[in-house]
Amino acid sequence: MLSLLISLVCLPAHAENIYPTYFDSLASTTGSYTSYKGTQEIQLLCSYTHPSSGDAGIYFYQPSAGLSASFIHSNNRRGTIMLAEKDDEWFNYDDIVTYYIGYFSTGSDGIYSMYTYGRQEAYSTPTTIEDDNMLELYLKVNIDIVQGDTSNNVPVGLFRYRVWAN
C-alpha cells in the first residue's frame, strides 16, 4: 500500500492545529495491534519546538461502515487507539504520544460502534516527543476480541478521525 505522507506547512495563528483531512480507520485484526505506520502517516506542525505527550491528540467521528455481523455486539468490547510519533532512528525509537480507550455500545441510532473515547495519558509526567516542531504521527489500533465472535477481521471505516497538535 502506498504510504500516505502529507505535510502541513502553513500554521494558523491559533493554539490548536487540526489536520484538515479526515481519515477512515484501516482494516485490522482483533486481538492484536495494527500499525498505521507507512500507510497513514500525518505530518503536523506544532506551535513550538520540543512538544510533549500532551501536545497532540485525536478527534473521533461517526463511522460510515457497520461492523460485520460476525462480531458480538457486546458493550464489553474495548478498542485501544495509540497515537505514536515517528522517529525511526536506531537510537531514538518512536514515542507513544497518548492512547485512547474506545468503548463499544449500541448507540441511540441502533448502530454498534465506539461512541465514547477516554484519553489515557501515556506517562505520569509529560515527555518530550520531538526535538523540532514537526510531528510525524500515526496510529496503532487494537480492537478486543469478545467471546462468541466468529471473525477477527475488523473492516475499514470502523471509525473516522483527525489529529491535532498544539
Added chain:
Amino acid sequence: MGKLKKKRILSFILCLFTAFFALTSCSHEKESFVRQNIVRRVYDDGWVYTMTYTHDSDGNDIDSVPPIVFNAINFRYRYPADFTADEENPGRIQILGHGISPESDEDIKNIAAFFGYGENITHYPGTDEILAKDRNQLQLKAIDREVFFRMLDEALKSDARKNGKYIDYPSFALLSEPGFKDGYSVQIGHCLGMGNIDVIMIDILYKDDNSPMGYTQLYDLIKNGTATPDQKLLYEYISGLEESIVKNNNFKAKPDNADKELSKRPEIKRIEKFLSDIDQNNISGYFM
C-alpha cells in the same frame, strides 16, 4: 472356551459398555450461537428502516447484547437536501438520530429510551421486559409509529437469518468512486443481514457545478423526468442488476436477460468493477 477366557471376554465387553455409557451420557453445555431476525422497510428516497432481534439458538437473550435494535440509514442520498458541500466535510452517511431533523433526532432518542440502550448503558433490558412496556408511552413524530411496531412484531415472529457468504463483511456502507472520471462517479450503498445482501442501491453521480452537492444523481433525473432516453436505458439495466444481486445474494450477479450492448457500456463496466471490489471486501480505495 475356558473359564478364564470367558471372564476376559466378559470383562472386555463390560469395559466397552462402561466406556460407551460414559461417553454418551456425559453432559456438556450447549453452545450458544448468535441468531438475528431482521426486518427491513425500504423507501424510494433511499431510507432503509431496520429492526433486528438478536438472541441465541435457544431464543434467549445474550448477556451484554441489546436484544432489539432499530435504525434507519439512507443508502441513496449521502447528504440531506439542504446540505452545503464543504471541502472539509468528512464524507457522510445519513443515519437517523444524527441531525437529520429535530423530530427524527427526538424519535431516535425516544426509541432508544423505550428499548433501554444508549452509550453508557451497562445492562440491557431483556426482551420480555421490553415487550411488557406500554407501547402508548412511545410517541413518534417523524417515524411512522404503526410501521415501527409492525416491524417490531414481525422481527419477533420471523425466522432467524441463516449466515450468508458475506458474514465477514461490513454490515452496511455507502461508497462512491473518489472524484469524477469522464464526468461521473459511481455510488453503491448496501446493507447485509447476517452476511446476506438485503438492499443495494446503485447510482451514477453526474458532475454538476450548479448543484450544491457538486453532482446530480441518475435516480433524480429519472424521478423528475429529465433523463435522456440513453439514461433511461441505463437506469433500467441498473435496476435489473440490483434485483439480481439481492435475489442471488451475489455482488457479481448479472441482471436477468441482460442487454448485451448495454452491458458493454463504460458505466456498466465501472459498476461491475466496483461490485467486484465489494465482493472481495476491497473497499479501502473508495470514498465512504
